[in-house]
Structure formats: C-alpha cells, structure tokens
Amino acid sequence: MSDESIIYGKNAVIEALLSGNREINKILISKNIHSDTKINQIKELAQSKGIIFQFTAKEKFNQYAQFNHQGVIAQISPIKYTEFEEFLSQPHENSSIVILDGIEDSHNLGAIIRTCVCAGVKAVIIPSRRNVQVNSIVEKTSAGAINHIPIIKVNSLINVVNRLKENNWWIIAADASAKDNCYNVNYNDMNFAIIMGAEHAGVSKSLLKASDFIVKIPMENNFNSLNVSNAFAVIIFEALRQKLSKVNK
C-alpha cells in the first residue's frame, strides 16, 4: 500500500476523524502500545462514526516502518463512499445493483466494479466488516472504475436487503448449489440486486433466506465454481443481454 493511502500518528488520525474530510477504511492500533487519552479518543471517535478499528500485531506495522506512526495507522479509501439511504431515495427504474457478501480478494473486487460500470450497474454495496475495502489495488484492477459508480459501505447487509425489499427491489442471490438457473430469471421491468458471496463460503444463510431468487450458472463440468468476478460477469451480462434483446424487438 502506498504512503498516500494511510494517515499515521495519533494526532493526525484524530484530526482525520474529527474533520471527516478523508474516508477511513480501517484504523490499525498496535497491540504493543499503551492506551492513553489519545488512543481512547481515537477508539471513541471511530466507534461513534462506525469506523472499524483493530488491535494488530507489531509485525503488521513493519511495512510502515519508515513512518513515525506511534502505533496508529488509518487506512484511507481512494473514494468517498455513498450513503445507502441517499442512493435508495433516488428514482430507480429497471436498475440493478450488486451486493458483495464477504469478498476477500482485492483483484476480484476491482474486476467486479469494472464489470459493473461496463454493464451499467447503479451501485456496489459492501459490508464494513469481513470484506476487502476499496484500496489502491482495487482502484488499479478496476481500471479506474471506482470513480464511475457509487460504492456503498454498510454495517448490515441484511438491513440493506430488507430496506430494498420494502422499496420493491427484487433480491437475487447467486449460489452454485441453487436449483434454478440464472437464464430462467426475467431481469427486465424490475429493480434488482444480485448478491455474490465470499470466494469460499458463498452467500451467507440469512441473505439466501431473504432472497427472492437463488440462481446458479449451469456448468459443463462439476469441477468447481467460477471465480466470483467471472460468475458475476456471466449473470449481469445475461441480464443485459435480455434487456438489449427486448429493446431490439
């Protein structure tokens, strides 16, 4: 991670938290430093703003050795996240969004965001925990697409799904063991969210339960599932294919 994407040192991190000018992905606090009033202030400010902080082994700080970090690093997002309710309140018609449930790999997140922009997806929703955040690798693998789509970070995906359903969005989860296949859904004439799961664990049970459709991509070989960004591309471009074939009729 480049030096532009961190803020280091107790005072600088407090300042960033107070001003709110920079989007903070996460705050790392070394396990080896003693708590003092400034550390407590950082924890309180982070908590009040819903920003994750982690007590981290000393070794994790080795990569930041050239900075006088005092055991405190704030990882900065290259983008400003969008508020979910702000997005939801806008008018939507035949819109699609993607909800990512625990993507761990920066390359996958970058590729998914790039595909979203190509396919005209209206927003990307990620959880603030257990998901890679938008960082400089994501920025690079997205080919800059992170600047062309609202990215929304939320504390609870299940709350998001429920709010979407209240607003007549349809929820489609991708799951390799689903009975229905992704080509049998009619993606036209509705607002829909596609939920893609973690690389290994898939979509979590509570989200599967809350979904209107659970779909798989039919495979020729039962070798394994697709890479998550490839699976998402197949589904979202099937939706776009249907839309285009409707327009052309």
Add this chain to the structure above:
Amino acid sequence: MSDESIIYGKNAVIEALLSGNREINKILISKNIHSDTKINQIKELAQSKGIIFQFTAKEKFNQYAQFNHQGVIAQISPIKYTEFEEFLSQPHENSSIVILDGIEDSHNLGAIIRTCVCAGVKAVIIPSRRNVQVNSIVEKTSAGAINHIPIIKVNSLINVVNRLKENNWWIIAADASAKDNCYNVNYNDMNFAIIMGAEHAGVSKSLLKASDFIVKIPMENNFNSLNVSNAFAVIIFEALRQKLSKVNK
C-alpha cells in the same frame, strides 16, 4: 515464486534440459556472468528445444539470493504442456478452445483456465513469448484447474489458427470495437476457437484478419472494456447457454 518452481545453477539447468523430465517455462541468465562452455551449452540446448532464454539484469536475481544459482535459473511449469498437433489429431465434435494472445497477468490467466474447466472448454493455447506462462500464481488463481485441462504452448499463434482452419474449426476473435455482437453467433454444431487479446493491446491484427468472426460484448456504458477474464466468461457462457437451450428444446 516458491523455490519448488525453479531449478538453479548451471549443472542442474543443463541436467533438466537434457533429461526433459521437467517442463521449463523460461531460463534466466544474468547479464553479469561471463559466458563459458556451460552457458553456451544451456543456450544451445534451450534453442534446440524451443525454450526461451533471457539475459536478465542482476537485480532480477535478488529474489533468488538464497540459492547458489551461479547466474542461471530455470523457471519450471507446474504442469506438463500438451502438444498442439496431438490435441488436434483427436476427434472433436462441438468442441471449443481458447487462444490467448498476450495475457500478461497471472490472475487473469488463472481465472480464464478455471472458467474453461467450468464451461467444458477442451484446451487453452498460449504463445511461448509475450504471454504469462503457467506458474504458481496461475495455479493458485485457477483453483487447481490447470490440472484438469490440456494447456498448449506454441511458438506461433497464426500457425495454430491456420491449422485449426484447415481442420474446419471456426475462429472467433473478441474485440471491443467489433461491429458484430457475441450474442448473434450460433455456437452450436461447430468446433470453435475464441481468441482473447492482451489486457491493453487486444488481439493482434494478423489474428483478427485470420478470424471468421470478430465479436464484441455490447456494453451499457462506454467506460472501458471488461477485464479479459470477465469478457471471456461472458462469451464462453453465452456459447454454453445456447448449447443448453438447444438440448432442452
């Protein structure tokens, strides 16, 4: 790169070249060592076997500092490549293969191979130059798929395309600026090869010229093209969708 994936030192590399038991992706020779009979023997053996050797800056060898490499490293492939003519001579019916024209990124190659296995693609063809070779990152990102599909390495892609055409295979190149769209091709009842181009340069002109179809994926936004592995997934799963919908009729 892990130590299992290299052979180091003049004698060991000569032995590997003579025995032919290990598949060598590439031989690196430090620019800073003096040529001697053994180095000359390595160059001659490599040339006679069509294995690339590169004179490499000293710095490139820093990652191998713990090995007594004498300025010579052979990068070993985790798989045994398949011979193109051997593959071509087998019976093929409604088969598909992919030809990769200059993929640079190991993650992309791994994801493409994984998608190939899921989609029942019969072989992956890569050129021996100007394309990432099958290495340990490719193995990992393919989720082991490299062991489930023939991977063919050739010196000339244009020769491959010509040989395929002589054998009644259809050649389909993917190009973001094509006029035709990938949904208008009927992928059934033919053997076909899809050519995917380098991340930035796309498919080279000579291959485009030799292709029977050049297709694009219609986009909603003209932001940029898709990541190459995602683009390939969209096209090959469109072919599979057509096949499955024909079966179900």
